[in-house]
Amino acid sequence: MTPLIFVTGGVVSSLGKGIAAASLASILETRGLKVTMMKLDPYINVDPGTMSPFQHGEVYVTDDGAETDLDLGHYERFVRTRLSRRNSVTTGRIYEAVIRKERRGDYLGATVQVIPHITDEIRRCIDEATEGYDVALVEIGGTVGDIESLPFLEAIRQIRAERGPEKALFMHLTLVPWIAAAGELKTKPTQHSVKELRSIGIQPDVLLCRSEQPLPDGERRKIALFTNVPERAVISVQDVDVLYKLPLELHAQGLDALVVDRLRLQPPRPADLHEWEAAVDATVNPVDEVTIAVVGKYVDHKDAYKSVGEALKHGGLRQRTRVNLKWLESQDMETAGAEALLADVDGILVPGGFGDRGFEGKVLTSKFAREHGIPYFGICYGMQAAVVDFARHRAGLEGANSTENDKQCPHPVIGLITEWRTSTGDVEKRDEKSDLGGTMRLGLQEQRLKPGTLARELYGKDVVAERHRHRYEFNNRYRTQLEDAGLVIAGKSMDDTLVEVVELPRDEHPWFLACQAHPEFLSTPREGHPLFVGFIRAAREKKAGGSLLKEARA
Known part of the structure; x- marks a missing residue:
């Protein structure tokens, strides 16, 4: 079984789960690991091919002709793995597959339900897309608390329960807003987001805290205490002026080392980020x-x-x-x-x-x-x-x-x-x-x-x-x-x-x-x-x- 890193988001959408996940994947790749990525999208469209670009943005196309979410573009720009239609799954595609099986009689007349039939199909898709890799990152679209994403969250909860913490890791991205009037960062939204996640049976192993300002040690300890996440695993994700700095920032805080240790990934060779350093240098010093x-x-x-x-x-x-x-x-x-x-x-x-x-x-x-x-x-x-x-x-x-x-x-x-x-x-x-x-x-x-x-x-x-x-x-x-x-x-x-x-x-x-x-x-x-x-x-x-x-x- 391929070790899996599940990436969820809380507080608000558009925090950059895809970029954060891709940045971590790029670091793991430089450590000699064979990495793949996957996106689980909660919308009911079968794929984004007919969705309005004003609402959804770019339709990204893979080698095998799949029309996918633009996050797959982020993935392929950060890692060298070439993705396919298996790496992009929507609620619509899941339900379409389940209904097709029901019409064929595959369920032998059983009442078809979200649990176990929908969650089983989600798990089958995850296994199909991640088989044969050293590690896979699976991003769940939307925000924790959205009704649309509940089947996906239940499916990854089941995977963790069956495989254990050495085969499945939960990484949660939240917002730590800067309140200018008070002159401080507020951790309460992150606490509530984790509380919402724990209410459905998922305890994060790693927190990525998105903020305008660096996360002070005091706030880091406070978040760790209230969310039951080790202080080492509370990672500050500060806004960067150059997108390609993010792998360097995450590596500097030891995120890749933490993941390698928790999932016991091999081989544990040091990360080599000279290509990202060169990209940042060329951007900053044209x-x-x-x-x-x-x-x-x-x-x-x-x-x-x-x-x-x-x-x-x-x-x-x-x-x-x-x-x-x-x-x-x-x-x-x-x-x-x-x-x-x-x-x-x-x-x-x-x-x-x-x-x-x-x-x-x-x-x-x-x-x-x-x-x-x-x-x-x-x-x-x-x-x-x-x-x-x-x-x-x-x-x-x-x-x-x-x-x-x-x-x-x-x-x-x-x-x-x-x-x-x-x-x-x-x-x-x-x-x-x-x-x-x-x-x-x-x-x-x-x-x-x-x-x-x-x-x-x-x-x-x-x-x-x-x-x-x-x-x-x-x-x-x-x-x-x-x-x-x-x-x-x-x-x-x-x-x-x-x-x-x-x-x-x-x-x-x-x-x-x-x-x-x-x-x-x-x-x-x-x-x-x-x-x-x-x-x-x-x-x-x-x-x-x-x-x-x-x-x-x-």
Whole structure:
């Protein structure tokens, strides 16, 4: 049985359970342990795939095509384990599985109840996702006291009761608020949160106390006394100015040593955090900085582009460059104009999205970047906007568009596969009854890059794999026509049927690249991603007036 660390939260939501859990996991990984992570979400949706980005934030995609909570993105940025659909479980998925079994007769006519049937399914999912690892961290979404999370809490209580403290550890994250009027930290919310947890049979082994100020020894002793947690296991989680300081802070307080001792994990080699130290140093002591405009549809809720923002910063870390993000709503391009909003930026990134709202603003953004020599990076919908822009304004295809936004457009340069080819490869007439959901392309897929292109140079190899999440594709009926007009098709699917990467010739534009996949999902602070590193380098060159590029070529 894999030793398990269950991470719960109390007092209020959004305290950072996922980041704290991932930080601990990253330390344990540097100690030579094979680590995995898992998220148990209490909402009834089967997965976040159809949830509003304004409410839920980013939909993160794994190699096997699972649409998951954004916390899995935090996990993969902190640990090197590649996660899958098994690592993200919702209440909806649990109930769906139980109901399916009941319909098949698996329960032999028994009355199906939360205990034991729902809790047994939760436990089965935990075992399936964590098997074969030295240690696993399992985060329970929501806040203790929420009715939705009770089945998950009951399931982990059962696991601890059966396996004992050497196979299951409870780590609870709470808030210790700073009351400015009183000039002190208040421990009472933490005491009440632990009391709520103990009322359902769970005694925390470790407390992570989130606060604006360092936790004084007096408050630490008080919390330990009132919660029955050893003082050594009361950890101060102070707000940090650099996210990647957290593994260093937790290690300095001995959290990883405590966990290794309690769970008797092997091998107990010392933690090696030099990569995190380097990431923090590059962030705190940059040698350059650039401003990148992110022109999207959901910028008022930046969590919708969480991985994009992080990947841009990672691209800067690789060259000790601070990346300042200028978040712009694509609809504003249609009213205020690109010149007014983009004239002062060093690079422009247009991320993914769905639907016609703001699409014309993305097209105008591509046109502005293309005509003014500003580095442009289009991702998913940002690539489709770039293709539409090029078709309209360079190839002379008036009215070119995506059939997602205009099914009757004269030049559907972007469309569903079923709208422009059959299974035999023959062109067929567009059908308004095409199954919009049947063409979603999800997960890790390989692509072949064209020699001599910017994409090939950045990746440094002929075949690469990236994660996808989209329905609409580059329409192959326009491939030759757009290439003749000057568009470079730099990457295609392995069977040559789907366009993956487009760019402009480098003698026409210093850096203009757009890809159908989502490379942000494979970027980490320790390695970065070649496309984001190249994009930030191009932004630095633009800011320097091209001098960096001239020096590199010289």
